[in-house]
Amino acid sequence: MSTAVFEAIRTKRAVRQFTDQPIPDEIVREILNAGRLSGSSKNTQPWHFVAVRNRDTLRALSEAGTYAGHIAGAALAVVLVNEMGGPGRPEFDFGRATQNMMLAAWAHGIGSVMAYFHHPERAAEAINLPDGYEARWAISFGYPAEEQPRTGVSPRGRRPFEDVVHWEKW
């Protein structure tokens, strides 16, 4: 028993190095719609997405996080913006929207990886965010380069099923 979406979840890997090939407009739009259509707490949709393809802006964003360097070479970055003190639970809901966008992209052979902005003020400046809004995450998208860098910081693989799943009670 298998479905395409489960296969995508099973086979998806973080991609940090991208080719120069741009992403066709209709796919960019599909990725953004996958985020826009996501479920959220009480349907608050606590997000704005800033879609960045301009190389200078991508470079500026890549300097807003310790491990955000991959943005500089991405074909597209989607910056996740929320209203400060706004409704809902943006952190959890951003996670849901992110996964939707990444899976929609992966189906077209487009890789992606998250970035966290340790310096959100630099990200805000790069994309002209008005007061009252913040950007702490972005997603880099692009066609995978043949050579992928080893990250070196994170252990690989996933914990085994029996280690993660408990039946009925702990």
Place this chain on the structure above:
Amino acid sequence: MENQAFELIRTKHVVREFSDEPLPDEVVRQILEAGRLSPSWANTQPWRFIAVRNRDTLRRIAELNPNAGHLAGAALGVVIVAPEPSSSGSPEFDFGRAVQNMMLTAHGVGVGSVVGYLKQPEETAKLLGVPEGHRVAWVVSFGYPANKQDRPTRRGGRLPFDEVVHWEKW
């Protein structure tokens, strides 16, 4: 440009009322695998899942957390447990990603779902035998949709594309 992942994202809607039909074991396992295989901050995998099918347990969790009342009639509840202190920089974000993977996988085989936030985490943890030092956070109800038309309790629909997406800068 057919993309099964996007079609699932586009057509997914909240299901709060479930039929009595149990979920086949392989479906349950695939849903849990989709969560287990999810990406997370520095691959910290900051989650454990308690898979609950016992009707009495499901009802008791629903009674403790009235906003998760849908759990009482679910075929499967997956409680997200966070080992504390969290090793993740953004556990809530990572939970959102794992939950979305599970919900999309379920939708891919015709299984509906809805997320609930556990407002009585301590009592729920005690009920499930979760050891001290761990926290329960969210629960997802899964099941085949009841035949009657499922009606969201809140305003449905999503904000228009141009309201959510900004190009290049804010």
